[in-house]
Amino acid sequence: MVHGEIWTLKELFVTPNEYIYWSIQIVMYPFMTGLVAGAFVLSSLYHVFGVKQLKEMARFALVFSFALLFAAPMPIILHLQHPLRGINVIMTSHFTSAIAAFGIVFFSYGAIVASELWFLYRKHFVEIALPLKEKQDKNLLEWMKYLVFCALTLGVYDISEESLKKDEKAIKVLAGVGIPVACFLHGYAGFIFGSVKANALWMTPLMPVIFIMSAIVSGIALCMLTYIATMEIRKFLASRRKAQSPFYQSKEEIKSVEINVIKMTAKYLLLFMIFAISLELLDLIFRGYTAVKSWDVLRSVIYGKDFASIFILQYGIGNLLPFILFLLPNLTLRRAVIGVLLVLFGVFMMRWNVVIGGQAFSLTFAGYMHYQLPIIPHDWETFKEGLGGAVGIFVMPFVLFWLISKIFPVFSNTESH
């Protein structure tokens, strides 16, 4: 069986070698990098522009962005026919290709986020490493912990007031530099598609900008969702602890902080959603108005074959509905959760309609290809490029976040006793 044949149905005139070669994992790829970039931009809003109301969210978003960063290349790895050769992208980068930038942009972005985290958590590392150093009879686990945190301090134990001031400055600079890099990281993901002149749906200079805007939307939405989820756990823990000691934060205290943060973040979510939707509609209107050679087949895909997934799932359920939910007065947590879930779904559908929709018609402009997502896998390929692989990729950052938050505690007072 030829790669792609199993999930492609051909209709009318399609040339023999055409299949849907870019499948679900390539939908996941911009979706995941979008989440990375969005989470980072959200955290930078506090560090650079001093949006005070986002303080709680900023630290959280940065750690989450770091977790997402490791998950972002995974869809590509799962998509490659030769995953082990993926390293060639860094070894012999061909910079006329948009994908070749991946190695460099990804690495520099990773370095920025990691450095920012280091400055943010340096004090914490020192505070853990020093007492362990003093301790005489360390057991194996403590030795490991000591070594890890010793390494994480990078040999700097100075946590004087003065040096911490310097840290804050460094964080501000890094967050500032990070914004354009984050936008570039995702903008070039849009460029990968927008620069394919052979594909009538993808080729538009608006593509990178559309991708950045929807990336920020999805990043903010995911941060809100994870934030609410973690707060729920904290509330649960708080109500148990409160029974034992009155010094802990009460459930109500946490909740009042939480709803304020969510309301504030929701405003930014709506702002970026407006940008994203305007650009997408501009693109659509422009295509219809200029109506070049490819428009006939594009129209039949957009208003015909893919109507439901574009106008009902993406714009209706994914954009309009959450828009209304957030605009109605007295935002509640429950409504916010439904809203952000719908937003995430909407952005996912946008990626889907770009990636799969771009392959829904033939190069001949006289035939169509239908994508059938493999749901029940019967070999490795239908697993990794099927529902299982996509869900696995989506779950991965949450697992990573849990692991990373062991080293970088996200909520300062969970540590205090």
Place this chain on the structure above:
Amino acid sequence: MKSHLLRPVYVVLGIIAAILIFRMLYVPKDFGVHERGYMYGWYRKGNEQEWKAVSIKYMTTEYCKDCHADKISMITKTPHAVIPCENCHGPAREHPSDPPKLSIDKSRNQCLRCHYPLPYPTSGRANIRGIDPEKHNPDIECAMCHNPHKPGLGG
């Protein structure tokens, strides 16, 4: 006191150095910019040789004519003269040593490639005589009656 601010920079520089060293060992020597410049000529030169070394399967009628002159002189007098031997007899490769015997495609479909009637104006196909395969002796091979080397009945 030296500033601690540069520590992450040292780490990053260390990683870059490690990547560059690994890259020197990993990338083949002949990988680089070649005749067509960086945009179209960035590759491993040795690969050209690998492609040139692919084995040739179709040896062309030239290769057949020394041993099978009789057959060739027969077919050249007919409209089938334009068809290369290997189209029906299969690729000669290193015949007669390997393979010692070629497998001939005598299927009806082989003949129908040209002789299924498609009266397409402006196409050469319209000028070739065709038969309706469902009505014209559907159960037997064409070669039972027509000698491909000398088409026409009883040849």
Place this chain on the structure above:
Amino acid sequence: MFSRREFLKNTIKGAAGLALPLTALELITPEMILALKQDSAKTRWVFLIDTYKCVGCGFCVKACKTENEIPYDANVTRTWVERYVVTKDGRLYADSPKGARDGFTTNKIDLGLGNYKDIKKEEINKAFFVPKLCNQCENPPCVQVCPVGATYQTADGVVLVDRKWCIGCGYCIMACPYGVRFFHPVYNTAEKCNFCYHRISKGMKTACVEACPFGARKIGNIKDPNDPVTVTILTERVSVLKSEYGTKPQVYYIGLSEEVR
């Protein structure tokens, strides 16, 4: 041979200058075009197809698959033949079942999804066959987008794929406006027609040219003014596919019609 030092130097040059190709900033002058024609390479392979002569027998596809070791039953092929039928009511029907590996042995047009359209002789206005293969573009977009340098253009103009270096991302497949690329079912790397590089570099013709009984396919060297293919291209009316993409395709057609995609 390149030393590591040179390799690094070249990479740096490439990284610095070519993310934005410098040539894009230069003005193209007639002198440059002349220089391009008189550059050091003595060979530039081109292809010439006469669609009037093609009868759709598919011998070229059959020979290509065997010669280039593409699994015979896999539904991908380096070259294929398309059938175009325009009916009197102005509708276009086109197909290429199995790439025409077995020719066209029915008048039913394959509409996909198991549907066929039977077109009677009287309904046809015009109908013809068009062989397709890699255009070995002068500006191959597939090469431009390869992130690792696994596909490239040789000095004589043929685009090749390095099966040992290709990571299988599929970007080149997406970038080709002609749909000539696919994944090889055995090697799982990008695969395409290379004008039978192993044959032409030994002075032979491609397997498809040899297999064509009607002379519909010809290969030639555009740098050789006496080559009959060059003479035809320079003196007769020829056209290329999808020139609007700026890829400068080097497969020339005689008798191409507006309907051909």
